[in-house]
Amino acid sequence: MTSAIRTRELSKDYFVGFWRPRPYRALDRITIDVAPGDVFGFLGPNGAGKTTTLKLLMQLVFPTSGEAEILGRPVGDIAVRRRIGYLPENPYFYDHLTAEELLEYYGRLFGMPPADRRRRIPATLDRLGIGAERRMPLRKYSKGMLQRVGIAQAILNDPDVLFLDEPMSGLDPLGRRDVRALMLELRDQGRTIFFSSHILSDAEALCSRVAIVAKGRLAAAGALAELREFAVQGWELVMAGVPPAALERLRPRARRILAIAGDRYVIELPPDGRPEETLRELAAAGATTVSLNPLRETLEDVFVRRVAEMGEGARAPRPEGAAS
Amino acid sequence: MNAARCVATAVFRESVRDRVFYNLVLFAVLLIGASILIGQLTAGQDVKIIKDLGLAATSLFGLFIAIFVGINLVSKEVDRRSVYPLFAKPIRRSEFIVGKYAGLLLTLLANMAVMTAALYVVLFFLARGVPADVQGAWDAPALDPALLKALALIYLHLAIVTAVALFFSSYSSPMLSAVFTLGVYLVGQFNADLKHFDRIVDSPAAIAIARACYYVLPDFARFDVKLAVVHGIAVPGSYVAATAGYAALYIGALLCGAIVIFSRRDFK
Numbered sequence: 126m127t128s129a130i131r132t133r134e135l136s137k138d139y140f141v142g143f144w145r146p147r148p149y150r151a152l153d154r155i156t157i158d159v160a161p162g163d164v165f166g167f168l169g170p171n172g173a174g175k176t177t178t179l180k181l182l183m184q185l186v187f188p189t190s191g192e193a194e195i196l197g198r199p200v201g202d203i204a205v206r207r208r209i210g211y212l213p214e215n216p217y218f219y220d221h222l223t224a225e226e227l228l229e230y231y232g233r234l235f236g237m238p239p240a241d242r243r244r245r246i247p248a249t250l251d252r253l254g255i256g257a258e259r260r261m262p263l264r265k266y267s268k269g270m271l272q273r274v275g276i277a278q279a280i281l282n283d284p285d286v287l288f289l290d291e292p293m294s295g296l297d298p299l300g301r302r303d304v305r306a307l308m309l310e311l312r313d314q315g316r317t318i319f320f321s322s323h324i325l326s327d328a329e330a331l332c333s334r335v336a337i338v339a340k341g342r343l344a345a346a347g348a349l350a351e352l353r354e355f356a357v358q359g360w361e362l363v364m365a366g367v368p369p370a371a372l373e374r375l376r377p378r379a380r381r382i383l384a385i386a387g388d389r390y391v392i393e394l395p396p397d398g399r400p401e402e403t404l405r406e407l408a409a410a411g412a413t414t415v416s417l418n419p420l421r422e423t424l425e426d427v428f429v430r431r432v433a434e435m436g437e438g439a440r441a442p443r444p445e446g447a448a449s
Numbered sequence: 450m451n452a453a454r455c456v457a458t459a460v461f462r463e464s465v466r467d468r469v470f471y472n473l474v475l476f477a478v479l480l481i482g483a484s485i486l487i488g489q490l491t492a493g494q495d496v497k498i499i500k501d502l503g504l505a506a507t508s509l510f511g512l513f514i515a516i517f518v519g520i521n522l523v524s525k526e527v528d529r530r531s532v533y534p535l536f537a538k539p540i541r542r543s544e545f546i547v548g549k550y551a552g553l554l555l556t557l558l559a560n561m562a563v564m565t566a567a568l569y570v571v572l573f574f575l576a577r578g579v580p581a582d583v584q585g586a587w588d589a590p591a592l593d594p595a596l597l598k599a600l601a602l603i604y605l606h607l608a609i610v611t612a613v614a615l616f617f618s619s620y621s622s623p624m625l626s627a628v629f630t631l632g633v634y635l636v637g638q639f640n641a642d643l644k645h646f647d648r649i650v651d652s653p654a655a656i657a658i659a660r661a662c663y664y665v666l667p668d669f670a671r672f673d674v675k676l677a678v679v680h681g682i683a684v685p686g687s688y689v690a691a692t693a694g695y696a697a698l699y700i701g702a703l704l705c706g707a708i709v710i711f712s713r714r715d716f717k
């Protein structure tokens with residue numbers, strides 16, 4: 126089966142310095158395959174190379190080496206662009222236009238017939254919750270509203286593959302919820318979604334597969350559940366009104382018990398600590414459950430460790446023979 | 450070329466919204482004010498002066514639009530990153546460049562059409578009260594169709610300046626583009642002198658360099674027939690056609706250059 130998105134040994138050098146420009150490797154031999162219908166999370170901290178990868182896929186920058194394909198065609202193919210949508214990070218649009226006029230402009234670029242534009246533009250704006258503001262110039266929009274317009278223009282052509290660069294950026298909790306729901310809806314329709322994020326919870330809620338990129342290199346890739354780093358490493362219970370006797374009974378099984386504000390305690394259990402059983406036991410003793418959370422390594426922890434494993438934490442050196 | 454047409458239309462609309470056409474009000478005030486003033490101060494020369502002033506103002510106002518809108522055409526989109534979502538759509542970078550250029554040419558055309566109409570209206574009113582025998586002594590009639598030749602060549606001149614601005618705008622900042630474009634404009638005014646540099650210099654190397662500059666830089670002097678038209682000296686159609694051909698070649702070369710540079714550019 127043809128991959129929806131495929132890169133092979135994709136690398137990008139930028140040149141820095143004015144008098145004697147030196148190459149700086151922003152992306153180093155990235156190879157990824159995204160199957161049709163996948164929601165693929167491209168994760169990494171700021172400056173890891175996520176946006177550079179997306180720019181290479183959109184041919185906003187050209188690779189130093191390697192190749193990339195979307196829907197089995199080279200990324201520069203105009204026919205492919207009719208079937209994709211792209212939300213850039215912190216998008217900027219023509220601020221003298223209204224949201225309606227912007228989508229009208231892009232609709233024309235897609236070659237949509239007038240009847241299609243009349244139908245799709247209001248429907249897309251409705252879907253993103255852009256109401257009467259659609260007739261206001263974009264310069265008057267808040268950051269969150271612009272993000273919604275950005276997503277609207279990305280889905281205007283009903284794309285088979287959607288590229289979203291930090292789609293939750295600038296959104297309030299309601300906006301984040303709406304965008305998550307939209308992404309899940311698109312996934313259910315069989316669309317492929319490639320999105321970059323540095324927030325693990327977004328990936329957990331949405332992704333079937335992820336890749337972690339750090340310092341321009343691929344640190345890990347696979348199904349989220351299969352990635353060792355994100356397996357549950359313990360449980361954290363917050364309980365109120367725990368009798369001292371019940372606490373003492375619990376102590377041999379707990380990794381840590383910590384008294385916090387009021388009569389509350391944080392109880393940390395190992396991964397095989399059977400939290401349901403502990404909850405039942407404490408409830409029977411008269412305690413009240415405040416919260417129960419799985420303990421996982423944070424994305425940041427994974428990066429730090431992975432980068433250290435990859436070698437000294439330095440950005441990948443340029444391969445020999447690269448242009449200087 | 451649907452994509453190029455979309456971009457051209459957008460440029461034209463943006464010019465309208467950016468109040469580029471406000472210059473027309475200034476032009477009309479200048480022309481009407483000057484005609485009233487000149488009518489009181491001069492005897493028999495007023496039509497000639499108004500023609501001179503009208504053509505010069507048309508050229509100057511068009512030049513401002515060509516340079517100051519032209520230098521921002523591409524660089525503004527790159528600086529503000531509006532090209533990011535745009536180039537994910539089915540549009541080639543070459544279509545973007547051609548569309549931007551065509552949009553500004555359309556803006557200039559609309560601008561010049563209004564200025565031309567205003568000039569003819571003022572000339573009509575100036576000539577209306579003048580006796581036929583006085584009009585017969587003029588070098589050229591007030592509503593001389595030859596004015597259109599001068600205006601057509603001004604438009605072609607501005608079309609080249611626009612292409613120069615777009616070329617620089619495809620890879621440098623608006624400030625540098627403005628400096629380069631103004632530089633080319635000024636050198637272009639005196640470029641014809643470089644062709645005959647051998648008359649004042651003996652050095653073969655200097656002559657060769659001057660000759661090379663003449664062929665590389667635009668020769669704007671050939672687009673200036675204002676003096677001839679105002680004084681009723683005939684401007685042959687073949688001259689206008691040859692100059693139009695020169696402009697087309699020069700514009701074609703500049704657009705090709707801009708497309709080649711812009712198509713290879715990384716948007717960091």
